[in-house]
Amino acid sequence: MMCKFSVEYVFGSLDKALAAELFDFWNLNQASYQAELKSFRSHGDLSEIEPLLSKQKVLKRQPGAIARNQEGSIVGVVFVVLRELEAHLNLGSHAYFQRMYVLPQARSSRLANQLYKKFLEGFIGSVELRDHRASTLMAENINPGLQEGFMRRYFARLGFTMLGSNRLGGEVWLLKLRNQFIF
Template sequence: MMCEFSVEYVFGSVDKALAAELIDFWNLNQVSYQAELKSFRSHGDLSEIEPQLSKQKVLRRQPGAIARDQEGSIIGVVFVVLRELEAHLNLGSHAYFQRMYVLPQARLFYLTNQLYKIFLQGFIYSVELRDHRAGILIAENINPGLHKGAMRRYFARLGFKMLGSNQLGGEVWLLKLRNQFIF
């Protein structure tokens, strides 16, 4: 059980050392992350792990925040993916899609809550670091534990609005972002 941890907002500020740490983290945990995603899918194409709102390719994938244990090892990551959206969705031309992965042995509400809140607060105010074309942040909550009333109220309090469910059993939540075009 984890007692001490630290959380750091890293969107737009990943240096070579942190990039290497993140590569090591994903090399160790990618298989379990993918297996967990697949286990949450109620039906459909289990090889598809990205949200169904966009069939376009990933334009950019970046870490948003990381959690470390008391030894300094990464134990959790929130990351965002910039994608083009299909025009018929009427949600703008681009969106950020967000996911979070915390090592199973470190999953405590206090840790995941702090990791997510620090990510969200930083991301909302990082207008100059975000792609100006993306006017929304989308969270596809595929973990059935996030479909409970308390977790739905949690997301609503954070400013998200439920868009609906997708064909793979995930709840899709949307948060409007303030944007600014910077030359």
């Protein structure tokens, strides 16, 4: 029997109720998320989560999209972090860095696909909500089980370009974003 779920785009619309729900979600699941990240790392320093990005502090972290089960509980989240980029990368001064986490018991390719597509569709269209300095969205695929041809074709169909592999074993993908300065 397939579990029903709903997916919603939430970037730029974080209210107190959703913030409280996400706080509870991460309180319950942060340890398993970090353990999973650690298990995927082939080598290197786990504290360096975004190895291509500068060591400067996160400028802003936001949820991008969430998935809920039929009871209404959050079972998955796509989140983005705005960071400064190292100048030698020639990718602009800032970028959004994206991650997705779905609870193990809720994982399915259908849910992951719908959650990610809902996020991308909304994020690409949210020019006025994004920081105008960021002209790229970067994604690191660290799950070795997903570093296969089907996943590479999936990212390419979504408009991403593979930058390569980093020293921690992840594949780094880049999507150019349209941006504009709004004042």
